[in-house]
Amino acid sequence: MPTNPNCAVVNRFIEEGINLGKIDSIAQFVWEDVVEQVPFPGQGPGLEGLKDVLRGMRSAFPDLHFSVEEQIAEGGKVLTRFEWTGTHRSEFLGVPATGRSVKVWGMVLDRLQDGRIKDTRIIMDIFGLMMQLDAFTPKG
Secondary structure (H helix, E strand, O other): OOOOHHHHHHHHHHHHHHHOOOHHHHHHOEEEEEEEOOOOOOOOOHHHHHHHHHHHHHHHOOOOEEEEEEEEEEOOEEEEEEEEEEEOOOOEOOEOOOOOEEEEEEEEEEEEEOOEEEEEEEEEOHHHHHHHOOOOOOOO
């Protein structure tokens, strides 16, 4: 278990909100006016926009599972390197269900304020995801 309280908040958000799919529970980890610095296409603002993204991901990948590979905390910031896996069961980012299993890497930098996530910046290998879904095939 992480000794840094901010890491503990981020890890509980991942476990409860993403892995267990308890999306309505994330309000205890995230401020209502949370700012996603790099939003998903079409993502609305704040907590509700984040919930919509998580619902969309869980719908497309019902067995979605995030694993924390590495975490660094400094002050109120937590950098998490993660991998997620899932089976593509319904449309995601315009790609119809393929039934393919995927493994995607990424990093997220969360800034916490008073024990909850205030803003976040996610970098995820969407290009690699699209290749795994056969939505994009590089030439050559």
